[in-house]
Amino acid sequence: MLPSEVPFYAFVSVGKFLVNTDKERFLLTHRQSSVFLGCIMKRLFQIFGCLVASHALLLLTGCGQSDNEPPSEEVRAAVAKAIPASLSVVSVEYEAIHVSEGASLLKLKATLKPREDLCRSIGKVLRGASLLEVVYRKGEKIVVYGEVGARRQVDRWTLGRVSMEKDWRNFPRPVSGFPAGSVIAGTAEGDEAVKAYEAWKAEQEQARIEAKRQQQLRLQEEAARQKAAQEAELARAAQERQARLARLQTALTPGRQYLGELHYRKDIQPVRLKIISREGIAVVAELSNPVMPSARGKLTGTINPDAQSEEYAVVLAMVPDDSENPLGWHLYGDHKGILSLNLTDAGGFEGEAVCESAGREYRYKIRLQALGN
Known part of the structure; x- marks a missing residue:
């Protein structure tokens, strides 16, 4: 019998009991009524128990895991x-x-x-x-x-x-x-480790402070060394400039003469430079052709320092006059020109001359060597 069939057979048993009881009730005597009543109660309790058991069995078989949730x-x-x-x-x-x-x-x-x-x-x-x-x-x-x-x-x-x-x-x-x-x-081991760590951090901090102090000292020493080196370099450069200026002033001593060549493209002309006078940085000189003394011109100018090269140059300008210019070179006669000369290590001069004539510009290269004076 399946669990779901238990209620059906229980009700069938109840029906059969009631039918049998109805058939027999007329056969009972008055003295049997009390016994009959006890039998009825006993049979009812049996039926009730069967119903309860069958219901419980249905609950047990149907109350398992829901179909909508896993085990x-x-x-x-x-x-x-x-x-x-x-x-x-x-x-x-x-x-x-x-x-x-x-x-x-x-x-x-x-x-x-x-x-x-x-x-x-x-x-x-x-x-x-x-x-x-x-x-x-x-x-x-x-x-x-x-x-x-x-x-x-x-x-x-x-x-x-x-x-x-x-x-x-x-x-x-x-x-x-x-x-x-x-x-x-909070443990003894933990407290000891914390103390050791704090002591280590204090040592590290002290070491960091000392390292920083040493670094600052090194930086200060390096800065002082660089400053001293710069000052020494400036002093040396100043001495060298002063020495170059002194050599240049000596080279521009009145009466000094220099002989060389004047180059214009492929043409070369001999040239002579004679220092007429010098007062401070003011210079007066004469430029001439030693082969043709009539080809000459007067120059005036100054000693100028070069800010970039820290050298000194003599810048001289032509003074127009009525001098003859038999060769047609524009450095002589009534033409305007500027000479820029630098002192060489050998004691001579070299540089460039720039002249203008009739709206044209003429550039000359000049090299001079000192003559025995």
Whole structure:
């Protein structure tokens, strides 16, 4: 007999009992009435008991796992897989929300407990280790909430990834999960490590201050050395300039003469430079052709310092006059020209002459050597 058929046969038994009772009631005597009543009560209790048993059997057969939720052991296993190895599952409660045919969303409440003390880092100690604080003690209950999707395929359930409110990446860890040498704050070992770390930091700070002081001293010494070197270089350069100026002034002593060549393109003409006078930086000279004394011109100018090369140049300008210019060179006669001469290491001069005539510009190269005076 199937469990679902029990109520049917129970009612059939009741019907048969009532029919039999109706047939026999006229045969009963007055003395049997009390016995008959007892039999009826006993039979009713038997029928009632049968009904209760059949109902209980129906409840037991129909109250199993709902078709819209997976077995609890699978849910528990999914939660255990999603949590860190340092935690174990105490219990899992869940509520299944029907999403579609064969699919549900389970709202979870999991009670967990640590397998050992779980800590978080609150500072550092020596050798890269951490100072730890115990967040959860071993066996302490931790309640977390989450959810997981579930899908049924005939008689098998597939669970998705369990999502929980905790960020397990930053969840407290066992001491073994921190660098070697990590200690727990408040313990004797932790206090000793903190003192050692503080002493080390003080030493490091002192060393840093001393290193900075030494660096400042080195910088000051280097700055002083560079300043002294710059001053020495400036003094040397000033002495050299003064020496060059003195040589130039000597070279421009009145009466000194220099003989050389004047170049204009491919033409070359002999030339003589004679110093007429010098007062301070003012210079008066005469430029002439030693072969043709009538070809001559007067020059006036100054000694000018060159800011870029730190050299001195003699800049002389032609003074127009009525001198003859038999060769047609524009440095003589009534033409305007400027000579810029520099003293050579050999004691002569070299430079350039620029003249203008009839709107044209003429450039000459000039080289002179000192004559014995």
